[in-house]
Amino acid sequence: NAGVMQNPRHLVRRRGQEARLRCSPMKGHSHVYWYRQLPEEGLKFMVYLQKENIIDESGMPKERFSAEFPKEGPSILRIQQVVRGDSAAYFCASSPPNHSGNTIYFGEGSWLTVV
Amino acid sequence: GENVGLHLPTLSVQEGDNSIINCAYSNSASDYFIWYKQESGKGPQFIIDIRSNMDKRQGQRVTVLLNKTVKHLSLQIAATQPGDSAVYFCAEVIASGGSNYKLTFGKGTLLTVNP
Numbered sequence: 001n002a003g004v005m006q007n008p009r010h011l012v013r014r015r016g017q018e019a020r021l022r023c024s025p026m027k028g029h030s031h032v033y034w035y036r037q038l039p040e041e042g043l044k045f046m047v048y049l050q051k052e053n054i055i056d057e058s059g060m061p062k063e064r065f066s067a068e069f070p071k072e073g074p075s076i077l078r079i080q081q082v083v084r085g086d087s088a089a090y091f092c093a094s095s096p097p098n099h100s101g102n103t104i105y106f107g108e109g110s111w112l113t114v115v
Numbered sequence: 116g117e118n119v120g121l122h123l124p125t126l127s128v129q130e131g132d133n134s135i136i137n138c139a140y141s142n143s144a145s146d147y148f149i150w151y152k153q154e155s156g157k158g159p160q161f162i163i164d165i166r167s168n169m170d171k172r173q174g175q176r177v178t179v180l181l182n183k184t185v186k187h188l189s190l191q192i193a194a195t196q197p198g199d200s201a202v203y204f205c206a207e208v209i210a211s212g213g214s215n216y217k218l219t220f221g222k223g224t225l226l227t228v229n230p
Binding site: 004033035042044045048055056091093095099100101102105106107108109 | 218221
């Protein structure tokens, strides 16, 4: 049973370009979370999605960031017109339906570097 | 602001010693608390959780203690090994209606085990 799969693991973008990060949840999981981690910082919540539905996006920056979790395919975190401050590790986590909060599992992360 | 924080940013111990990592929280409505271990370049790995109606929970070489009176959480690692070297995060699980749960992370404690 594969874990949460994220790709790419490492991504380099020039300022102004777009970054797309993908996340495939564990089998049987229908909830996806995105977190951002700056160097030597904790993980900051960004967005929580179910299939075709955004449940909570209270941690998403107002501009340039968007997330989706379509009926088919992986969840996508999209960052438009990247700036150097977007350089961070982006972690995806998934959980099964009707979970009680203690079955949230993380992927290995996508490291975005903006040059 | 953060609801979860850590007392000690770094902890250095000798192999074989016991380690204690502390965490403070401020949200009394949390249902679960979870400890995660994060090795360099990897995603957070679930270690152990404790429900808010419990005071203590033991796992393999790890024990989590919850003191709701002072809103304090600790992770004890027995007979610490070099492989335990990592950053440890406590996370607060907060229910938000139905099956909506979020994790709020503290900044993390870097544990270094000296051989």
